[in-house]
Amino acid sequence: MALLRDPLLNKGTAFTESERAALGLRGLLPPCVLTMETQAQRVLTNLRTLPTDLEKYVALNALHDRNEALFFRVVVDNIDEIQPIIYTPTVGLACQKYGLIFQRPRGMFISSRDRGQIAELLKNWPYQAKLIVVTDGERILGLGDLGANGMGIPVGKLSLYSACAGVHPEACLPVVLDVGTNNDELLNDPYYLGLRERRLTGEAYDSFVDEFMQAARKTFPGVLIQFEDFANHSAFKLLHKYRDEACVFNDDIQGTAAVALAGLFSALRVNGGKLKDQKILFLGAGEAATGIADLVVSAMMAEGVSEADALRRNWLVDSRGLVVGGRQGLHGHKLRYAHADQAPIADFLTAIRTLKPTAIIGVAAVGGAFTPEVLKTMAELNEQPIVFALSNPTSKAECSAEDAYRYTEGRALFACGSPYDPVTLNGRSFVPRQGNNSYIFPGVGLGVIASGSKLVTDEMFMAAAHTLADCVGKDDLAQGSLYPSLPRIREVSVRIAAAVADVAFQRGLADGPAPNDVKALVQSQMYEPHY
Numbered sequence: 001m002a003l004l005r006d007p008l009l010n011k012g013t014a015f016t017e018s019e020r021a022a023l024g025l026r027g028l029l030p031p032c033v034l035t036m037e038t039q040a041q042r043v044l045t046n047l048r049t050l051p052t053d054l055e056k057y058v059a060l061n062a063l064h065d066r067n068e069a070l071f072f073r074v075v076v077d078n079i080d081e082i083q084p085i086i087y088t089p090t091v092g093l094a095c096q097k098y099g100l101i102f103q104r105p106r107g108m109f110i111s112s113r114d115r116g117q118i119a120e121l122l123k124n125w126p127y128q129a130k131l132i133v134v135t136d137g138e139r140i141l142g143l144g145d146l147g148a149n150g151m152g153i154p155v156g157k158l159s160l161y162s163a164c165a166g167v168h169p170e171a172c173l174p175v176v177l178d179v180g181t182n183n184d185e186l187l188n189d190p191y192y193l194g195l196r197e198r199r200l201t202g203e204a205y206d207s208f209v210d211e212f213m214q215a216a217r218k219t220f221p222g223v224l225i226q227f228e229d230f231a232n233h234s235a236f237k238l239l240h241k242y243r244d245e246a247c248v249f250n251d252d253i254q255g256t257a258a259v260a261l262a263g264l265f266s267a268l269r270v271n272g273g274k275l276k277d278q279k280i281l282f283l284g285a286g287e288a289a290t291g292i293a294d295l296v297v298s299a300m301m302a303e304g305v306s307e308a309d310a311l312r313r314n315w316l317v318d319s320r321g322l323v324v325g326g327r328q329g330l331h332g333h334k335l336r337y338a339h340a341d342q343a344p345i346a347d348f349l350t351a352i353r354t355l356k357p358t359a360i361i362g363v364a365a366v367g368g369a370f371t372p373e374v375l376k377t378m379a380e381l382n383e384q385p386i387v388f389a390l391s392n393p394t395s396k397a398e399c400s401a402e403d404a405y406r407y408t409e410g411r412a413l414f415a416c417g418s419p420y421d422p423v424t425l426n427g428r429s430f431v432p433r434q435g436n437n438s439y440i441f442p443g444v445g446l447g448v449i450a451s452g453s454k455l456v457t458d459e460m461f462m463a464a465a466h467t468l469a470d471c472v473g474k475d476d477l478a479q480g481s482l483y484p485s486l487p488r489i490r491e492v493s494v495r496i497a498a499a500v501a502d503v504a505f506q507r508g509l510a511d512g513p514a515p516n517d518v519k520a521l522v523q524s525q526m527y528e529p530h531y
């Protein structure tokens with residue numbers, strides 16, 4: 001009976017006659033033995049009768065908790081259909097309703113009440129984690145502070161690690177650091193499952209996170225830790241504090257940078273431009289924007305431009321307007337892009353008219369900010385404007401795919417953070433694809449784990465960006481797709497992982513000498529969902 005209740009071992013109705021006899025399962029299952037294919041078909045049939053995406057999310061979660069192999073089989077074989085349910089946009093809604101839809105816990109919930117005991121608590125995890133995705137829930141997608149409800153994000157990211165890159169589910173540990181929430185709605189929600197107190201701040205917060213970091217690394221030596229959906233003020237601080245001593249990265253800063261740069265490379269193959277000649281205007285000046293801008297600057301410099309010139313080709317608009325030199329209160333990550341000799345500009349459209357960018361990248365979580373006027377202006381300024389609406393979930397997208405194509409007469413080179421269906425305009429069909437770090441982190445994580453890298457470096461993200469861009473074919477570009485199709489994701493992840501592992505071996509970061517065939521090493525470590 002214990003076997004039927006262990007999701008990592010359970011096969012349900014697929015246990016064979018001989019297994020049933022040997023494992024004490026006779027009488028505990030209906031007599032008919034099903035194949036995994038029939039089970040998967042049954043899952044899909046049931047799923048497709050459910051009226052809402054949230055109900056589908058709940059059903060898939062329940063399957064995940066019953067039978068991991070079947071769950072991942074269904075995800076891998078139907079990635080286009082299932083990813084939007086277990087990841088953005090539906091995972092955003094699932095986090096908002098986390099307390100209401102909660103059935104079984106997944107991952108570890110470490111709250112500020114556990115201070116002083118985190119190492120002890122981590123021992124309760126029954127597996128040897130190689131990969132932790134951790135959030136404190138303060139900036140869940142573009143939905144703000146969702147406190148402990150943010151757990152849906154590490155769970156969703158780790159599902160993609162196993163589905164898209166074959167990191168073994170047993171190696172994956174989702175963690176929420178529950179330091180309270182400042183979201184009054186949640187504090188008053190009878191179903192909220194997190195601590196009902198305001199967020200820990202300052203030294204108390206820092207030492208709590210540090211205790212977790214030390215305990216996690218001690219309990220799971222060599223573990224890769226991915227920071228996810230921390231608020232801006234914590235994200236940069238934590239990345240800089242740990243990146244040179246621990247195997248960590250920040251997905252929102254570094255993963256997003258790589259996927260956006262790959263998308264730019266693809267767009268430039270279509271319009272014939274060079275990266276060093278682009279002028280990029282970001283809506284947003286936070287983790288995603290400055291992460292992308294920093295990697296773009298490095299890539300421009302690799303094309304022979306000076307750092308000063310490369311910086312000058314990247315401009316940021318934040319909640320107070322264009323980031324310019326001399327503006328009061330600017331600090332940290334924005335300062336590199338606070339260009340002198342430019343008067344302040346309050347709004348995005350005027351910034352476009354003044355700066356004449358070749359590309360706009362939306363990462364401010366302001367839904368609809370790429371208005372018809374913005375899109376038309378980009379189309380007036382550029383034969384083929386680059387328009388990336390990367391904010392998540394869909395409600396926060398800067399524009400829809402349809403609007404991006406319609407208001408640029410089908411000339412936009414478009415990518416979106418959350419999925420959009422294909423668009424038909426004047427008889428031409430466009431297939432927009434997701435500029436989402438989900439193309440990057442699975443392969444990066446696999447490469448880091450396979451090589452046993454001690455650190456995760458910017459060079460790895462640069463390699464990942466180039467590799468992802470190389471996976472895009474002419475047929476993709478011809479239909480407006482700046483990324484490869486999702487059904488190819490495991491092949492893409494292998495290539496990214498090999499490129500990342502190569503960097504680890506070349507830089508002496510890996511755990512051992514380089515093998516003859518790095519790709520084979522990576523592939524040998526991949527989990528295949530079958531019985």
Ligand SMILES: NC(=O)C1=CN([C@@H]2O[C@H](COP(=O)(O)OP(=O)(O)OC[C@H]3O[C@@H](n4cnc5c(N)ncnc54)[C@H](OP(=O)(O)O)[C@@H]3O)[C@@H](O)[C@H]2O)C=CC1
Nearest residue numbers: 141142232285286287288318319364365391392417436437
């Ligand atoms: N597609 C993908 O792979 C990814 C998408 N994202 C999405 O990007 C969005 C932002 O994430 P992240 O960068 O981490 O968040 P941050 O909080 O770090 O940054 C948000 C930025 O948006 C700015 N902003 C807020 N309101 C406005 C406004 N009205 N006009 C102009 N700028 C504004 C903020 O300004 P100020 O600095 O003044 O506060 C801030 O600079 C989210 O929706 C997230 O889902 C994030 C990571 C990956």
Ligand SMILES: CC(=O)C(=O)O
Nearest residue numbers: 141229252392436437
């Ligand atoms: C995709 C992602 O990481 C985000 O929207 O935060």
Ligand SMILES: [Mg+2]
Nearest residue numbers: 141228229252
């Ligand atoms: Mg994120």
